Amino acid sequence: RALTEAGVTILPFNTRQGESNRFQLNFRNHRKIVVVDGEVAYVGGLNVGDEYLGLDPKMSPWRDTHVEVRGLVVQGVQLSFAEDWYWAAGEVLSGLNWTPRAVEGGEVVALCLPSGPADRLETATLYFLSAINHAQRRIWVASPYFVPDEQIVSALQLAALRGVDVRILIPKNPDNLMVGLSAYSYLEELEAVGVRVFRYKPGFMHQKVMLVDDLAASVGTANFDNRSFRLNFEVSMILVDPQFARTVEAMLEADFARSEPAYASELTDASFPFRLAVKVSRLMAPLQ
Template sequence: MRARQKRFFALFVTLAHIAGALTSVQAVMETRTAQGAIAWAVSLNTIPIAAVPAYWAFGRTKFQGYVKKRQEKIDETNPLVRHFIDLAREEQFLVSNRTRETPLLERLTNLPATVGNDVQLLRNGEEIFPSIFRGMEKAEDYLLVQFYIVRDDNLGRELQARLLAAAQRGVRVKFLYDEIGSYQLPRSYLDTLRESGVQVSAFNSTQGRANPFQINFRNHRKIVVVDGRHAWVGGANVGDEYLGLHPRLTPWVDAMVKVTGPAVQALQVPFLEDWFWASGEMLDLDWTPRAAPNGTSRTVFILPTGPADRFETCALYFLHSINSASHRLWIASPYFVPDEQIVSALQLAALRGVDVRILVPEDCDNRLVRLSGWSYVAALEKAGVKVYRYTNGFLHHKTMLLDNETSAVGTANFDNRSFRLNFEITLEVQDEEFAREVEEMLLQNFSESRLSSAQELEQRSFPFRLAVRVARLLAPIQ
């Protein structure tokens, strides 16, 4: 019996090393950086029992299943997008005074910049959710709702009630959630929606024969669209913590933007692709762009990014923004774990005289992120970048203010996960008035923050400083 167990164990170890060797070949061929390729190759060949499942869960950076399925329907989605662009051109909603970055951003996203939009900055749950719920009540044709996290708490049940009411009055309701972000959402919550006519789909990253372990990809987008006329996008999920009810991280500071105008049609494109991946259904939506009723003409870019993109669109967008700053660059992000190219770009911006400020929360819901964030302060401070720590609750909004005219609000953090592993959505507005609203919000946030310094880390205990360095080594998977 013991000899059989030894033979079985020897066979298992041999197969594990074979699997590790074969997987290491794929890691060398596909891993983005040389350092990452070396780390995976060494671990896969030395500790394959642990490294092989870890690689298949966390090592891949391209969402091949999504790419393939999107390609299957490209002939159907492209005509819809082209129809929208043609109509926008006929109605003169496309940008005429094109700047240098306009064609770059359009090539990155395959979506046009549009004018004729109105945007409203919504701050914190007390403004965000009443605005969204009022919009849902006015839906007549269809309602598209997508969130990363939905909880079965008071706010989650209020969302459920609004979806049910819309479905009962004949509105086509599509509800999309991320299965990993919303893993605590009970089946009864979803069954209640389905039984009342709401179409429900999970963004299941593990679907498909080639993707059973792809748990490292997330759909982090938050989008609500009403009848193709109004839309909401930004950082807020659906949970009571967004109303200041988290037991520790409170108040919860967040932001979303309400959009009216032709940019709403652009926002429908990523929802359409995500819905098709999740359900296999191609949606019949309103693709006719309309000017915002109050006559504003703000320029809006919609930037959907994710691991199915041809390029690392999210990282390239922020890298381009940093390099474009001439006198001011303010960035707020709850998860600030940049890679070396972003750190270098921030240093260069500060060295050429740009007022570069980074705003992060003092406390965070992710311990690894909080620790690793400390490791970047010294390099940034040396170049003149100021790092502020928000002390009046948990700062969760993802916002950027560039010079006096450009601002961005969305779902993307400054970390590897948002840059390369998550499906994200960012709304960029080129408008001085809206930029002043974002500036006012950030100035209030800065007034409730403290300036951080590298000296603080030097004064901490050795175990804390060691934990910071170890956390930084794990930055690629945070």
């Protein structure tokens, strides 16, 4: 109310003028986008809320990753927001700056990759599959929700079998019980081929980051789950640059140092009720 009274326009994403409505109840906009004057953009895991500032004692300390970009790639982020605004309001935003200043000395190859159920193809799935299949040295993935479909699991297994260092980082203390249980169900088939899974111990880890070899990394909103692959409107910032890749490598290495390995034996040695709950959660994975 305070924002509205101050002149801020706030719209729910799932409303649209007219008779048709392309959005189903299970779809949602999961993008986190900030664009400033068409010159600077921010993309990543941070929403606007107290818990993201570490003020929720149950979730603190909060671990997330956001990226700031400048230059021509800002056009892509702004276009994603403008399209979302059109779906919500039926309004084409005018007066936007579509000619951001070039970054002096900037040589980073950057791509803003929006994805969602309105796309003709499953953009997020295709991106992750392509990155995993082309990796030669490593694939490091950090995601709070790890409920991939079979083709993603197979791609991770094949990568590990050809000698790629495949690591998955998930939170030790999930904020969603069903998703947390589902993650256990993947341990055996991943561990069998050399994929390593780690649980981040402090607070709650919410970042969505992928590092590919020593060359590329992505930061965005898409989790490693069916909801992000097919049901959510997401956005990822893909950056191809060795220096940025080294920065992400150091960041994730620090996260692994605060983590503990997860083993398949945790499930096989667990009680029958727990193992049953994990199996039920896995069966419901496509709905999570």
